[in-house]
Amino acid sequence: MAPDLTKQVLTNTAETVLARRYYLKDSDGAPVETWETLCRRVASAVAQVEKDKKEYEILKDEFFALIYHMDFLPNSPCLMNAGTDLGQLSACFVLPVEDSMDGIFSAIRNGALVHKTGGGTGYSFSRLRSKNASVRSTQGVASGPLSFAAVFDAATETIKQGGTRRGADMGVLRIDHPDILDFITAKEDQSKFNNFNFSVAITDGFMKAVEEDDVYQLIEPSNGVAVNELNAREVFDKIIDLAWLNGEPGVLFIDAANRANMTPQLGEFEATNPCGEQWLLPYESCNLGSVNLANFVHESAVDYDRLRNTVHKATTFLDNVIDCNRFPIKEIEEMTLKTRKIGLGIMGMHDMLIQLAVPYDSEKGRELCAEVMRFVREAAEEKSRELAGKKGAFPAYDPDINDYPPRRNAALTSIQPTGTVSMIADCASGCEPYYSIVMVKHVMDGDRLILVNKHFEATAREEGFYSEDLMSKVADTGTVIGHEEIPEKWQEVFRTAQDIKPEDHIMMQGILQQNGVDSSISKTINLPNTATREEVKLAYIMGFRSGCKGLTVYRDGSRDAQVLNNSRNKSEVEEGTMIVNSGGQCKRNLPDTLDAKRYRLKDQDQKSVYIIVCFDQDEQPMEVFAKFPFDNRIDLKDKSTMWTTTCRLVSLALRFNVPMEEIIKQLDRSSGHMHDLPAQLSKLFKSFMAGTQHGFASICPECAGSLVFEEGCETCHDCGYSKCS
Numbered sequence: 001m002a003p004d005l006t007k008q009v010l011t012n013t014a015e016t017v018l019a020r021r022y023y024l025k026d027s028d029g030a031p032v033e034t035w036e037t038l039c040r041r042v043a044s045a046v047a048q049v050e051k052d053k054k055e056y057e058i059l060k061d062e063f064f065a066l067i068y069h070m071d072f073l074p075n076s077p078c079l080m081n082a083g084t085d086l087g088q089l090s091a092c093f094v095l096p097v098e099d100s101m102d103g104i105f106s107a108i109r110n111g112a113l114v115h116k117t118g119g120g121t122g123y124s125f126s127r128l129r130s131k132n133a134s135v136r137s138t139q140g141v142a143s144g145p146l147s148f149a150a151v152f153d154a155a156t157e158t159i160k161q162g163g164t165r166r167g168a169d170m171g172v173l174r175i176d177h178p179d180i181l182d183f184i185t186a187k188e189d190q191s192k193f194n195n196f197n198f199s200v201a202i203t204d205g206f207m208k209a210v211e212e213d214d215v216y217q218l219i220e221p222s223n224g225v226a227v228n229e230l231n232a233r234e235v236f237d238k239i240i241d242l243a244w245l246n247g248e249p250g251v252l253f254i255d256a257a258n259r260a261n262m263t264p265q266l267g268e269f270e271a272t273n274p275c276g277e278q279w280l281l282p283y284e285s286c287n288l289g290s291v292n293l294a295n296f297v298h299e300s301a302v303d304y305d306r307l308r309n310t311v312h313k314a315t316t317f318l319d320n321v322i323d324c325n326r327f328p329i330k331e332i333e334e335m336t337l338k339t340r341k342i343g344l345g346i347m348g349m350h351d352m353l354i355q356l357a358v359p360y361d362s363e364k365g366r367e368l369c370a371e372v373m374r375f376v377r378e379a380a381e382e383k384s385r386e387l388a389g390k391k392g393a394f395p396a397y398d399p400d401i402n403d404y405p406p407r408r409n410a411a412l413t414s415i416q417p418t419g420t421v422s423m424i425a426d427c428a429s430g431c432e433p434y435y436s437i438v439m440v441k442h443v444m445d446g447d448r449l450i451l452v453n454k455h456f457e458a459t460a461r462e463e464g465f466y467s468e469d470l471m472s473k474v475a476d477t478g479t480v481i482g483h484e485e486i487p488e489k490w491q492e493v494f495r496t497a498q499d500i501k502p503e504d505h506i507m508m509q510g511i512l513q514q515n516g517v518d519s520s521i522s523k524t525i526n527l528p529n530t531a532t533r534e535e536v537k538l539a540y541i542m543g544f545r546s547g548c549k550g551l552t553v554y555r556d557g558s559r560d561a562q563v564l565n566n567s568r569n570k571s572e573v574e575e576g577t578m579i580v581n582s583g584g585q586c587k588r589n590l591p592d593t594l595d596a597k598r599y600r601l602k603d604q605d606q607k608s609v610y611i612i613v614c615f616d617q618d619e620q621p622m623e624v625f626a627k628f629p630f631d632n633r634i635d636l637k638d639k640s641t642m643w644t645t646t647c648r649l650v651s652l653a654l655r656f657n658v659p660m661e662e663i664i665k666q667l668d669r670s671s672g673h674m675h676d677l678p679a680q681l682s683k684l685f686k687s688f689m690a691g692t693q694h695g696f697a698s699i700c701p702e703c704a705g706s707l708v709f710e711e712g713c714e715t716c717h718d719c720g721y722s723k724c725s
Contacts, residue, residue, distance in 0.1 A: 008069055010035055011426050013718075014423060016720070017719065018035060022080055024041075042074070042078060045082040047320065063317055066314065069295070071291065072317070073347075073421045074318070075090075075287060075288040075289060081118060082321075082324075086117060086118075088119065090285040091118075091119060092273035092280060092287075092288065094281065094282060095114070095121055096127075097125055098127060099127045099222060108151060108155050110328070110332075111155065112156075112158075114329075115156060119285070120168040121168075121169050124173070124271040125145035125172065125177075126172065126201065128145040130144055130177065130179045130227070131146075133220060145177070146182055149171050157195055168274040169197070170196070173198075173200060175206045176206070176216065177218065178219075178228060180200070180230075180235065181230075181235070184242055187242070188245065190559070197250065197274055197275070198250070199249050199251060202254065204256075206232055209233075213233050215232065218230060237533075240536050243536050244533045245558060247554045247709065250552040251544075251551050252272060252276065253543075253548065254269065254270075260279075261279075262339075262411055263338075266338070276712055277415055279519050279520055283332050283334070284332075286343045287343065289317065290347040290416065291310055292346075292347055293351065294347075294428075297355040301356075312379060315379075315383040318344060319384070322336060322342070339396050341409060341410050342409050343414040343519060344380050344413050345413065345430065346376065346415060346431060347418040347428065348422070348428055349372075349431045350433045350434055351427045351455065366507060370516070378516075381407060384412060385406065388406045396410065413517050415512065416430065418711075419720070419722045431521065434494075437453045437474060438474040439451045439475060440476075450475055459494075470483065498528065498556060500526065502527050503542060505525045510546025513547050514546075521550075523552070524709060525543070526556065528555070529555060529557045531555050536555070540553070590655075596612055596613060597612070597615070598612050599612075621685075624647045625644075647681075650667075664686060667681050700719060706718075
């Protein structure tokens with residue numbers, strides 16, 4: 001069957017993300033692919049598993065059409081690496097950390113190999129003996145899990161500097177480990193463990209002790225002996241305190257996960273991948289892909305026939321990926337081939353609801369999404385059984401233990417983050433609601449560019465309430481709620497993540513988990529900045545009772561520094577941090593150490609320039625440096641000198657507390673080109689000030705756009721950067 005060659009039109013954002021992250025490039029870094037040729041590369045590589053030439057030709061065309069028209073998109077490593085020499089196509093890995101120096105450093109080595117090929121890793125540190133526990137081989141004492149987690153973090157930091165996809169880690173510790181309190185507070189200092197998401201593995205027994213205000217035991221993992229006991233409610237409150245502070249640690253309900261373990265004969269789950277949607281046994285990996293539900297609404301109804309056909313093809317695709325994959329280490333290959341797990345997920349769920357005019361946070365919305373997810377799961381199992389009949393069940397299948405019919409794959413579905421691939425498909429990510437409907441982007445000349453969600457603009461024009469003034473007001477307020485020009489029906493349909501109550505987020509996650517998700521779900525429970533610790537606690541308890549296998553909460557703005565404030569008075573100035581000149585103007589002294597972030601930019605000649613911004617303890621900029629990768633070259637000497645001088649002047653202005661608006665104004669006036677230094681610094685400082693309506697935003701280190709927290713990860717909607725990938 002000839003593939004459908006109806007041209008797929010990409011958005012500007014999609015083209016930017018593809019060119020930056022996915023297209024193969026020549027020796028000068030210029031893309032040598034288009035969306036069509038990328039899709040052909042991936043489809044051909046994955047179809048080559050088929051030994052029959054006719055079957056290969058059929059699948060190659062089917063896979064191409066599936067991806068090209070974005071009915072289904074595989075995970076990023078597959079899009080990047082299929083058909084290349086690297087050939088590692090999986091996103092998710094869990095590696096064991098044994099309680100020995102050999103075991104620990106083998107895990108670090110294996111993790112580095114995974115990160116080098118574009119995968120993310122999950123580690124449970126629960127087997128490691130506690131801090132100060134005895135070590136017989138050395139007659140000394142152990143340094144504890146956190147000391148080794150720091151080594152894992154440093155290794156990831158080193159490896160991630162190269163390649164197209166950052167390494168990312170999940171660190172897990174059981175609630176009954178003696179070092180649990182240190183683990184819970186480990187990321188209170190947000191400068192530490194930046195390559196890790198931390199989650200506490202919580203047991204049913206612990207949650208019962210919380211409910212009954214009882215104590216529970218801490219177990220030394222090296223010998224299984226109870227060494228202490230803590231009040232469960234006090235420990236739970238400590239988790240809540242830190243989650244309220246900055247969203248970490250998350251919680252993983254480990255007993256719920258193990259009840260759903262499809263191969264208990266191979267062991268128990270200990271950890272998940274970095275974003276929490278894949279529970280995997282030690283050395284297992286999983287390749288992921290997502291069906292784009294936005295493409296399956298026809299005449300105000302879900303087109304289930306076409307959805308079934310797409311799920312069947314997607315299941316075949318993901319199963320084939322296992323066989324054409326080049327695994328980073330032998331143990332992962334052996335374990336993955338035993339269970340052949342795949343993670344078929346969804347994206348564009350909110351788009352589907354919007355097209356059907358159903359509010360995300362309504363009972364009807366939840367029931368519809370559960371129905372669709374259940375249908376996806378049933379269609380995937382239908383195809384997996386068919387593949388088992390044709391190619392054999394997964395090798396670890398044991399009819400005496402596994403009480404389900406033979407199928408090709410031990411696990412079929414999860415709902416994973418789709419940050420960058422959903423940008424390519426121009427749809428909402430995963431099962432999340434849209435984060436915003438109308439956004440403001442500040443451009444080089446200082447003007448505001450209003451970006452309107454395609455569904456909202458179409459509805460507003462069709463219903464007659466579209467106006468530039470209204471779009472600007474929605475952008476400024478960050479919500480469609482409360483604008484009298486917008487009919488109440490459409491206010492409800494276009495509620496965004498921040499407009500939806502936490503309990504409605506949790507109910508959606510719970511109903512999806514119970515209706516068609518084998519593994520787990522990567523989703524963020526958004527809370528307003530004003531949310532209390534008690535509300536965070538209720539969210540975690542509700543998630544546990546709803547059958548969720550894990551939960552991440554994010555209180556809006558809790559990872560952002562305070563709003564930049566240039567009106568400090570003398571009473572606010574700490575002794576020794578500023579000096580006062582004869583005219584009374586304050587100049588901040590530089591401490592011995594400053595935190596810094598590096599931003600990679602392009603100058604007017606498209607050469608890379610690195611802007612390094614140093615921040616004080618309140619995350620206010622204090623110094624700016626420019627660094628050329630090859631600034632010792634003769635032809636760059638004048639340019640380097642000019643950039644260096646400009647940065648020194650800006651740094652001086654910052655130390656004298658010149659208002660940020662004034663610095664930006666002068667930079668804009670000095671700019672002669674959209675990519676010269678004044679323009680680049682202006683863009684960077686505007687993003688510092690305007691990232692969200694709630695304060696000083698976290699800034700994307702690659703494009704200086706604003707990071708938003710969704711699907712358990714910080715993501716940039718401008719360039720596709722993700723802290724977890």
